[in-house]
Amino acid sequence: MKKQWDTKVMVEVAIAAALAMILSMLRLFRGPQGGSVTLEMVPIFVVSLRHGLRPGLWSGMLLGLLKLLLGAYVVHPVQFVMDYPLPFAMLGLAGLFYKRPILGVIIGSAARYVVHVLAGVIFWAAYAPEGTNPWIYSLSYNASYLLPSAILSILVIWLLSRYPLLRRDGN
Amino acid sequence: MPSFKSITIGQHIPGESLLHRLDPRTKIIITFFLVVGLFFIDNFWGYGLVALYIGLAVLLSQIPARFLFRGLRPVITIIILTFILNAFMTEGEVIWQWRFLVLTKDGLVKGGMLAVRLILLIVGTSILTLTTSPIALTDGLESLLRPGARIGIPAHELAMMMTIALRFIPTLLEEAEKIMKAQMARGADFESGNLFQRAKSLLPLLVPLFVSAFRRADELAVAMEARCYRGGEGRTKLNILAFRWVDYLALFGSGFFIGWLGWAF
Numbered sequence: 500m501k502k503q504w505d506t507k508v509m510v511e512v513a514i515a516a517a518l519a520m521i522l523s524m525l526r527l528f529r530g531p532q533g534g535s536v537t538l539e540m541v542p543i544f545v546v547s548l549r550h551g552l553r554p555g556l557w558s559g560m561l562l563g564l565l566k567l568l569l570g571a572y573v574v575h576p577v578q579f580v581m582d583y584p585l586p587f588a589m590l591g592l593a594g595l596f597y598k599r600p601i602l603g604v605i606i607g608s609a610a611r612y613v614v615h616v617l618a619g620v621i622f623w624a625a626y627a628p629e630g631t632n633p634w635i636y637s638l639s640y641n642a643s644y645l646l647p648s649a650i651l652s653i654l655v656i657w658l659l660s661r662y663p664l665l666r667r668d669g670n
Numbered sequence: 671m672p673s674f675k676s677i678t679i680g681q682h683i684p685g686e687s688l689l690h691r692l693d694p695r696t697k698i699i700i701t702f703f704l705v706v707g708l709f710f711i712d713n714f715w716g717y718g719l720v721a722l723y724i725g726l727a728v729l730l731s732q733i734p735a736r737f738l739f740r741g742l743r744p745v746i747t748i749i750i751l752t753f754i755l756n757a758f759m760t761e762g763e764v765i766w767q768w769r770f771l772v773l774t775k776d777g778l779v780k781g782g783m784l785a786v787r788l789i790l791l792i793v794g795t796s797i798l799t800l801t802t803s804p805i806a807l808t809d810g811l812e813s814l815l816r817p818g819a820r821i822g823i824p825a826h827e828l829a830m831m832m833t834i835a836l837r838f839i840p841t842l843l844e845e846a847e848k849i850m851k852a853q854m855a856r857g858a859d860f861e862s863g864n865l866f867q868r869a870k871s872l873l874p875l876l877v878p879l880f881v882s883a884f885r886r887a888d889e890l891a892v893a894m895e896a897r898c899y900r901g902g903e904g905r906t907k908l909n910i911l912a913f914r915w916v917d918y919l920a921l922f923g924s925g926f927f928i929g930w931l932g933w934a935f
Contacts, residue, residue, distance in 0.1 A: 504824070504827050504901065506891045506894050506895050506899060507887070507888060507891035509827060509830065509831060509891075510831075510834060510887040510888075510890050510891040510894070511884060511887040511888075511891075512831055513830075513831035513832070513834035513835045513838070513887075514834065514835065514838055514842070514883050514884070514886065514887040514890075515883075516831070516835045517834075517835040517836075517838040517839045517842055517883075518842055518879065518880070518883050520835070520839055521839060521842055521843050521846060527865060527868060527869065528865060536865070538869070538872065538876070541876070542880070545880065557828075557831070561828075561831055561832065561835060564811075564828075564832060565804075565832070565835055565836070565839075568680070568799065568804045568807045568808070568832075568836075569679060569680040569681065569799070569804060570680060570681040570741070570796065570799045571795075571799075572744075572745060572792060572795075573705055573791060573792075573795040574788055574791050574792065575705075575709075575791075576702075576705050576706050576709065579705075625709075626752045626756075626784050626788070627752070627755055627756070628755055628756045628759040628760050628777070628780070629759075629760075630759055631755060631759065647865065651865070651866075651869045654866065654869055654870070655869060655872075655873065655876065658870070658873055659873075659876070659877070659880075662877060664877075664880055664881070664884075
């Protein structure tokens with residue numbers, strides 16, 4: 500039987516998710532409402548750029564699941580999928596652009612932002628009174644921590660691109 | 671200030687209580703019922719019964735209440751905001767008015783109910799992570815996802831990666847601390863400057879951390895393959911999950927209770 504997963508890639512995906520989890524604890528700046536600016540996305544981008552789309556998606560999803568298992572806020576049956584595994588998995592889209600890492604980071608971060616915004620809208624649709632506009636709140640709240648995080652990730656990936664680390668199957 | 675001090679990983683509090691010893695699958699399924707069930711309840715009687723149910727679970731888990739309330743602290747603003755927004759923006763019987771601020775009776779009830787629902791959701795779900803270790807949760811998740819293997823859900827691989835990640839979080843954390851100290855001894859400055867200078871100053875931490883993490887990954891993969899690891903097919907386990915009679919009791923009892931609550935309230 501053909502093996503579906505290369506052991507080395509699988510282990511790297513797992514360890515990158517662990518690294519991301521550690522970096523998510525290293526807050527560079529904490530926003531007023533819980534969102535914090537961190538470099539947590541960088542390891543996921545690194546794996547995506549090294550190994551492509553599928554390992555990237557899994558690594559991101561793994562990060563989301565780790566966050567869930569280590570204590571997360573579940574306030575809605577749909578929100579927990581849209582706030583944890585899904586947005587982080589989106590970061591793996593960077594794997595499609597391994598020849599242009601910066602573009603990949605931008606696309607990945609943007610996709611994560613879209614999913615978080617939708618999750619926020621679903622949450623507020625269930626909890627906010629009628630007449631408030633959930634889009635404005637969700638768009639601005641999620642941008643408040645994701646935009647700086649994304650800019651920092653771009654900066655770091657750009658600085659890292661001098662090293663063989665980001666090369667396809669490099670070491 | 672970036673610092674790894676005062677970091678606790680996860681919320682799990684080890685123990686030997688009835689709830690700790692329940693099969694993780696039982697607890698995952700019941701928590702899922704609870705999250706969905708709470709959305710079908712829309713009056714205080716129903717929430718009161720859920721609160722009693724959660725209270726009973728807390729008693730059985732022998733977890734000090736302060737751990738449950740600690741989980742609420744970061745979301746307290748959202749809970750208060752939900753209450754206030756609903757109290758003032760719902761139309762209905764006016765009880766208090768000041769210029770554009772209109773407090774209605776319906777708003778108070780609705781805001782109160784949503785705030786209670788949020789609190790019950792957060793406390794209810796945190797019982798799961800408080801009483802179940804991440805590894806046990808991973809085992810449970812793998813077992814629950816296994817039927818999905820036919821439609822392409824890689825249950826085994828996912829669980830294996832989770833286990834590796836959980837195993838390596840403390841190791842990598844220690845490594846990160848060591849590298850940080852080593853770079854500080856060479857004069858690196860992680861604590862001053864604006865956001866960008868600080869991110870840039872993290873590079874002497876990130877590069878060695880990545881290199882050593884990927885080296886570890888490589889070594890682990892070689893070690894696994896040397897021991898003939900070749901995926902989930904035919905792999906056996908040391909600890910096999912098995913439902914006991916309390917699991918069936920908890921599962922069916924909670925299932926019927928929450929189902930009834932959702933239907934009746």
